Amino acid sequence: MSKIRNSFFLMDNLKNKGGRPRLTAxxxxxxxxxxxxxxEYKQILALEKELGINRSQIIRTRVLHNAEMIVVNSKELxxxxxxxxxxxxxxxxxxNQLARHxxxxxxxxxxxxxxAEKFNSLLESYVGMQGVLEMSLRKIIRMMAK
Structure with a gap:
């Protein structure tokens, strides 16, 4: 009988007493x-699979953080x-090829x-569009960082 009691006490000592601490806040x-x-449920499941985040997080993000914010598929973007x-x-x-020619x-x-005048006006237009595109891309990157 003493053998049984000793093994019982040993088993009790092997229990995991650690673990993740309880959240207080x-x-x-x-x-x-x-x-x-x-x-609607199929759409949520598709978003969950596509974005790699759980349903609760999808709904929480849409409702609480910013209703205007759109959840984006980062791989596609x-x-x-x-x-x-x-x-x-x-x-x-x-x-560059046109300028060289x-x-x-x-x-x-x-x-x-x-x-030459037509080329210069087209180049000026291209540089302006490139600036707008650059600003738009920076805006997208800032929104994704939030």
Whole structure:
């Protein structure tokens, strides 16, 4: 019998007495129940899978933090931003090729002044659009950081 008692006391000492400390502040203790149609629920499940965050976090973000804020699929956004960057690179390459060609023609003395003026106005327009795009991208990045 003493063997049984000794093993019982040993088992008691093996129990995990640690673990995560209990939350004192910020504990979510209130539960709100809401009903959704099958289609709405499927949309929430699709968002959950697509964004990689749980349903509660999706709903909490939409309702509490900023009703105007849109939950964004970051993978899709990065893909679009990557394609915009590639397109800007191609446009810059084309501009450099046109400028080089214009300089070669100018050295020969065959460049009409109207062509040079048109090129300069188009380049000025492109630089303005590039500035607007840059500001928009910075705005998107700031919104994503919130």
């Amino acid at each position: 910020g504990k979510r203790s209130v539960k709100i129940v809401s009903r959704f149609t099958d289609d 990065i893909g679009h931003l990557d394609s915009i960057g590639a397109e800007m690179g191609r446009a810059g390459n084309n501009i 214009a300089n070669v023609i100018k050295l020969k003395g065959d460049l009409p002044p109207a062509v």
